[in-house]
Amino acid sequence: MKVLMSIKPEFVTEIAKGTKKVEYRKTLFQRTDITAVVVYATKPCGKIVGEFTIEKIIKDQPAIIWAKTKDYSPSIKESFDNYFQDREIGYALVIKEFISYDKPLELSVFSLKAAPQSFCYLME
Numbered sequence: 628m629k630v631l632m633s634i635k636p637e638f639v640t641e642i643a644k645g646t647k648k649v650e651y652r653k654t655l656f657q658r659t660d661i662t663a664v665v666v667y668a669t670k671p672c673g674k675i676v677g678e679f680t681i682e683k684i685i686k687d688q689p690a691i692i693w694a695k696t697k698d699y700s701p702s703i704k705e706s707f708d709n710y711f712q713d714r715e716i717g718y719a720l721v722i723k724e725f726i727s728y729d730k731p732l733e734l735s736v737f738s739l740k741a742a743p744q745s746f747c748y749l750m751e
Contacts, residue, residue, distance in 0.1 A: 629663045632746040639668040648699035655718040674731035682723035
């Protein structure tokens with residue numbers, strides 16, 4: 628099963644280049660059968676640009692998550708700290724492989740009228 632996840636364009640660029648190999652989240656999907664994330668780059672891009680397979684998911688305190696994943700995303704420490712400020716638990720999706728789509732897709736391809744705030748499940 629896949630989810631469609633909204634990610635800021637600057638982070639999508641880093642994921643596509645392979646310099647950011649972890650997607651951090653404050654909350655995560657409840658289903659345990661999610662194997663891939665379809666990536667929606669938020670505005671100003673506003674398109675579905677690719678997808679990645681999930682190698683593993685880490686759930687822990689933000690400081691421990693950073694200690695385990697800092698080598699995968701070293702340039703975003705300040706963003707990480709701001710994002711998880713005052714949070715006791717966080718999640719890290721370790722990216723196994725990112726596939727960039729040749730042509731970005733509209734949300735309507737998945738019968739969506741608006742982008743999810745965080746994520747939504749996609750029916751296969």
